[in-house]
Amino acid sequence: MTEHAVELALAALEPPARPPYLVVENVTKRFNDFVALQGVSLEVGEGEFVCFLGPSGCGKTTLLRAIAGLDIQSSGTIRQGGRDISALPPEERDFGIVFQSYALFPNLTLRQNIAFGLENRRMPRPAVTARVEELLELVGLKEHGHKYPSQISGGQQQRVALARALAPSPGLILLDEPLSALDAKVRLHLRNELKQLQSRLGVTTVMVTHDQDEALSMADRVVVMNVGVVEQVGTPAEIYNAPATRFVADFIGAMNFLPGVVHSGEVQVGEMRLRAGRGVPAEGIHLTAAIRPEDVRIIGADPHADWESTNRVGVVVEHVEFLGSHVRLSLGHPALRPALLVAQSSQEVVRALQIVPGKPIEVSLPPERLRLYEDKAQATGASHV
Numbered sequence: 458m459t460e461h462a463v464e465l466a467l468a469a470l471e472p473p474a475r476p477p478y479l480v481v482e483n484v485t486k487r488f489n490d491f492v493a494l495q496g497v498s499l500e501v502g503e504g505e506f507v508c509f510l511g512p513s514g515c516g517k518t519t520l521l522r523a524i525a526g527l528d529i530q531s532s533g534t535i536r537q538g539g540r541d542i543s544a545l546p547p548e549e550r551d552f553g554i555v556f557q558s559y560a561l562f563p564n565l566t567l568r569q570n571i572a573f574g575l576e577n578r579r580m581p582r583p584a585v586t587a588r589v590e591e592l593l594e595l596v597g598l599k600e601h602g603h604k605y606p607s608q609i610s611g612g613q614q615q616r617v618a619l620a621r622a623l624a625p626s627p628g629l630i631l632l633d634e635p636l637s638a639l640d641a642k643v644r645l646h647l648r649n650e651l652k653q654l655q656s657r658l659g660v661t662t663v664m665v666t667h668d669q670d671e672a673l674s675m676a677d678r679v680v681v682m683n684v685g686v687v688e689q690v691g692t693p694a695e696i697y698n699a700p701a702t703r704f705v706a707d708f709i710g711a712m713n714f715l716p717g718v719v720h721s722g723e724v725q726v727g728e729m730r731l732r733a734g735r736g737v738p739a740e741g742i743h744l745t746a747a748i749r750p751e752d753v754r755i756i757g758a759d760p761h762a763d764w765e766s767t768n769r770v771g772v773v774v775e776h777v778e779f780l781g782s783h784v785r786l787s788l789g790h791p792a793l794r795p796a797l798l799v800a801q802s803s804q805e806v807v808r809a810l811q812i813v814p815g816k817p818i819e820v821s822l823p824p825e826r827l828r829l830y831e832d833k834a835q836a837t838g839a840s841h842v
């Protein structure tokens with residue numbers, strides 16, 4: 458399959474546009490002199506699953522709490538289903554929330570935990586019982602309703618917390634790092650379950666996470682945040698394949714960064730001259746070219762490939778790291794010292810080309826895979842993640 462065909466296939470997987478259900482407009486949040494959110498605006502479509510992704514302290518949880526009314530924004534507006542909820546207290550907003558700590562009542566059974574909010578709303582007892590049983594079955598815990606939280610696993614407790622949030626049939630579900638307290642295997646299983654459940658119910662969902670794999674695998678769209686602002690909003694494929702800023706390129710996945718300067722329409726990195734497939738800035742502009750390890754092509758891996766003649770670079774293999782499904786190669790080049798160019802390849806290619814530490818090889822950096830970011834600071838060193 459050609460690269461163009463792959464891109465078309467990824468585009469076909471992208472969700473269709475949906476009417477906005479949650480609208481955040483120019484929201485700013487200050488804590489004394491500290492600005493946690495600065496003019497944040499975004500829309501979440503009806504039935505959409507959106508992840509707020511970013512490092513600690515980027516403002517993602519503050520934004521979630523503003524949407525919930527737990528920390529009212531300093532300025533800006535928030536609308537849900539066409540209703541302005543900007544100044545409403547949490548109890549007057551239409552949402553269910555799940556925290557990473559589960560927050561279950563230890564002295565109540567699972568049934569009683571799920572029923573708690575419904576009973577507070579004075580729902581008739583038969584209706585409460587029916588709804589609780591429906592939710593226990595939905596989250597796969599029908600046989601455990603009589604147990605207490607201490608008698609079930611962490612993953613099961615999180616399912617109960619989700620069922621409790623879903624009980625009143627809210628228009629919006631808010632998830633605050635709901636899987637971060639679980640071990641890796643349970644987390645992987647539960648995130649698949651959670652995404653399938655959300656898709657089946659069609660409930661609009663916003664999740665906060667710092668785990669990029671979680672965001673890329675679960676979300677219809679990802680909101681990447683940094684120091685209180687939104688860096689980029691897009692589908693997982695857009696965020697990964699076309700990072701809009703250097704921060705996004707650095708934060709999402711692994712990336713090689715090659716600092717250089719524009720010379721005669723090309724990017725000069727030390728003695729290397731690289732063509733780029735996208736618009737190149739004006740002559741003399743300092744920039745950073747970025748390319749993902751899986752896009753660094755090893756010459757000889759496919760003798761019929763048309764990219765083998767473009768941006769060829771001679772390198773020396775410094776390290777070969779076996780990672781199960783693929784092999785990570787660290788490649789040395791004088792223009793990049795002390796950093797190394799990282800490439801990702803298959804075991805078959807490494808075996809066929811007898812790639813070992815110390816061996817000189819050639820790689821290609823396809824122009825269409827190079828992304829260019831103008832440097833505010835005149836960078837002089839290379840780095841990779």
